[in-house]
Amino acid sequence: MSSDIQDYYRNKTVFVTGGTGFMGIVLIEKLLRATEVKRIYMMVRPKAGKSIEERLTNFCQNVLFEKMRNTGVTLTDRVHVILGDCQAPKLGISVEDRKALIAEVNVVFHLAATVRFDEPLQKALNINVRATLELLELAKEMRNLEAFVHVSSAFANCVVHSIDEKYYVNKLGIGAVQMCELADSLSNETTNKLATVFCAEYKNTYTFTKSLAEEAVLTVGRALPISIFRPAIVVPTYKEPVTGWAGNFYGPTAALYASARGVLRVMQMRTEHRAHLVPADSCASLMLAIGWETARSDQRQRLNLAPPIYNYTNDDENPLLWKQYVKTITDFGPIMPIAQMIWFPFMITVGEKWLYDILTFFYHTIPGYIIDFLLTLKGKRKRMTKLYRSIHKLTGATEYFIVTEFTFTMDNTKSLWDSLSTIDKEIFNFDMRSINWREYLEFSLAGMRLYLAKEGPETVARAQKMYRRFKILHQLLRALLIGLFAFLVWIVASKLFL
Template identity: 25%
Template sequence: MHFILEPAAEEFLVYDVKEKPRDVITVAKWLDKNTLDIVTPSLIAPHPNTYTYSKRLAESLVAEEVENIPVSIIRPSIVIPAVEEPLPGWVDSLNGPVGLIVGAGKGVIRSMHCKGENRGQFIPVDYAVNTGIVVAYLIGTGQVKSKEMPVYNLTQDVLLQLTYREILNLGRTISHEYPFEMQIWYPDGDMRSSKLVHNIYSIFFHWLPAILIDFIMILCGQKTFMIRIQKKIYNGLELLDFFSTREWYFKSEKFLALNEYLTEEDKKVFQMSDFLKFPLEEYLTTALLGTRQYCLKEDLSSLPRCRQKQKM
């Protein structure tokens, strides 16, 4: 199944919405929580969750003001650790692929429902921030003018095409070389394109080990934690299903063309689309070590000890 997220016939387009954003806001204020929970599935369809639905409403709301104030929309794809700023590999959240890296690296994620041949769409966090600054400047100073809403899709896919399978294989090699602290199991696992097969693997490699570990913790008089962690992992993977099992295509030529407005000095300061600056393996290594240091607060001095534990 393939999705084109920006129609080819028009450069400046905002997705249509069935409802007016202000009407939805009014209804959400008026209805009580139980009633709102009941009507939400039919209201947001075909969106998989309120997160994507609310982003679409927000875009429509901003587009209504295009004739009144200078506005634009930038759509970052999957945000990943920084290339250079504020520090190489910097990240401060376990959302998205970073959480998967940590879960797999610590041995608690052994299976994911995903089609490995599908291409991934990514943007480093510093590239996304720099693009936001550049677009705000260009729109605010009137260098980019349009009667329609300027929309920029931020992704690496035009310059650097990567499948989920390629990223997994390379990430597995790097995580073995630079292991995390507190590994529950040897880091491994794989993607399964079949939901049924994934569920079977989840029972044997996610839920049963979690139950066993918590049972041992109870016998030792300690606080249980594994089932709680697996519930969070299960809910997170369920949210990703809609995106990880579909192929997504973004038109990002307008984003890449932003460099034409910058001087050579500006390009050095506001790097946005130099996805080939570092080899992929070098970037992923930096990203994993950045996650280890800045997100998990695990000092790099513990690497030798973690490698010994992983071998055992």
Template identity: 30%
Template sequence: MADQLPPINSLFAGRSIFLTGGTGFVGKVVIEKFLRDVPEINKIFVLVRGAKGKTAAQRWAKISQSVLFKRVRTECPQMLAKVVPVEGDITLDHLGLSEENLKAVLEHTSVVLHCAATVRFNEELRTAIDLNVRGVDRIIKLCKRMPKLECFLHCSTCYVNTDKIGEIEEKLYDAACDPYKLIDAHTWMSDELLEGISETIKKKYYNTYTFTKHIAEELVRRECADVPTLIFRPAVIAGIWKDGIPGWVDAFQGMTANALGFGMGTIPRMPTDPKHLVDAVPVDAVSNMMIACAAYRLHLTAKRDRSMPVFHCASSMLNPLTVGDYRDLCGSFLTTYPLEKILLSPTLGTRGTPELEDAVFAFKQHVIGPVLDAVSGLYGKKPQWASSFGKAREAFQILIPFNSKPWVYKTQGMLELLEMMQPADRQKFEFDVRKLNWTEFISDVLFGMKTFLCRNDIFSDAKLDEARNQVKNTQALEFAASILIPYLLSVLVTRDLKSWKVALPIGFALYYYFHCGQFTQVPVGSIASYRERIRSKI
């Protein structure tokens, strides 16, 4: 990657794009960026499933009216006409496209960006194979029928190689199994057999998502030798950094998924080594680098280069954020600016062990939850505690394995790509993660979670004061419970009302373990600054 990359807009000029996953978190940001900063594209065909009685066109119309597209509607509304929603589904042959849409997509597409996948980590293996492996197979078959195809970008994930340890290179590693045999097995194996395989998979790949994405890369390797291909692997994707609405996010996934658990008090600890790294990247950096990578692939195609580059979009090598730093930032933020709705007091720690924490979750789910639901029922409230603790336990079990290894994702490709880009494009398509200020960015991500996902009134001081008072009251109740529960258990065991002499030290020890000294208070972003920066953008 020594030569200079032509201007990105010129590389896409007159070309049409076919995008899958366009209704997802990353896909929306990619579309918005194309419309704002790549004005010479011809069309963007966006694969959209009809859902809840709405057509693809109706779903896209609603998305285009969302706050994310406000700048497009204001600054370049004519660009919205370049988006062509086509109804289809990656689980169907020919993607379920109508004859008319299939003809248009095949005839006009020069660039395919494949972002669609199931992102549910605990998806049943059969469904995960159909979406993440067979779905890729269907896309590749379509690509091979496109006479104008100059770029097929397969969006994968950094976590396809969770069986490795240490530095992960930007290359294709040997696959765990033959993708064709897995697809074949998916067609005849019973659910019971497939789920048995799932348990073996989880020992190395932790879940069906990372495993099927791993196998999908091997399928791309085997099928795309004659297709101009690039594999793009982002790390954990968080909210917007600087190219749009600070902290904007539209789904509880990645960083916001665990932050919600911390903020609501349902996942108070993630036992791990605080020196391990959290590899997070802003969604606008992911979008910008994806577009730049596609432009680079177009550049290679013009040079008749049939290589298959692999790029990591990650921060662990260039701007590392430790688990300890992330813990302190999240803990400090969520106690300074607590959520308006919590179940338990917000906190975040790394002490303990996964086994101990899982046992605590089980106790909450099967003992504390039913008791609290019974008490709530006396006041006419619907049961929620046991169910909430059960969901929190499931989320904990999904997330905890990713804290177990000190991965570092090499990003030499990112640096070389930045070096190749025109100076103006480096500013317009910003993805240099070395410039990330973690305190400011994590604060914006959490402000965005409060604003766009939790629907908290970010502009109301009164609501913030209420939330802080709720935290104080909850902490008082938790302190009382920490003392009372050991005392009641000791009375049941000893049948002696004076057993408080034993129960009291145990209660204080439990309260300290669960609530005290879990993180170090550090400075976080200002809510006044965040209000000022988003006021005109939403």
């Protein structure tokens, strides 16, 4: 049997923004491994004193490409970097590179974005909105463009709690072009202050600007062969090309690592709520399928219909609740601990903010000051109180999304899945119903050890020994504190009643 998706991407030229990011790397690896794509143009900016050529070399050395490297494939034969910057006018792309893109590109995947919730409004506008507008205008000049996939977020429209595959631009109060024009007429400082007005209902600059970018696609990009992909919380890979690959310290993976180290002990969450997690490799497969579907569906453009949206979240037929997530991680924690732990790893989850604040004071703040005091006595740099301030700042920014129950429809995504051939379903599997969540979470824990903690199988025995010792110390300390508390209560009661 032939693969329709593979046939489509054969000899195609693809332009990817955000290709060096977590999801971008997985997408490019899948393109190179599963299709015979002719060329991938990847927009990259210099970073940390490294040129774009040096960044390409580092990119190709990523563990995700190991299987391909072992086959003798030279990645740079098909991956070409071009200098660009989402914060620069016209994306910072040179005249010559623009000419190449205009003449050659068939498919665009726009993943570039700032995902920081606390980004200043001006910077978030430049990266998430203005860059999207610039790319849409560039796409209009591309002579051979067949598909444009804009990557948004399932939570971009968090002003509503039941989110369908449709636009919610009426909630914004302003359009993307108008917002950028307003920012141009003001100073950066004034624009950043406006966040309290424009982003109030959206809770942060990230969701507000991602929603604005969707409005840009609807209005400015409507005439293009374009679609929007809305993934939920993107987490480590499930099966491809390696299990449990985690490319960064964001989201649940960061919390998992901090908890495994014995640093993060209290989290605010509603454990009965749905955990809207989507594996990165499933996202890559779906993006490629969306590109194929967008290219072959010309009816929308003929009828001037709104660009389709594909939500991608936890499925009703195979749900994952946060309590299942926590229980599975707790079950596997003793089997795969990390040797970098500083105390016995445990997790307390609470739904109420007032209780969370009390518990973090006793389990985070006080231990943080004690550890820093001991570090000072040893002549070492204090770090725990600063770390806990960062953790609490992050949890404060995500509080709304943790305690609010969101529901999503995925009619377009499921229809796309149903339209695939048997061979395409095997090669480009994005069916959330097929995920064994317990197996996936075990892979994620092992991946966290290997890719974030940088600990291989050789450290497991030592880590398990440390785990048992810290568990005994933890139980002794808890018994001591309970005994001390009981003694204090007895002293107070004896003074009052005896």
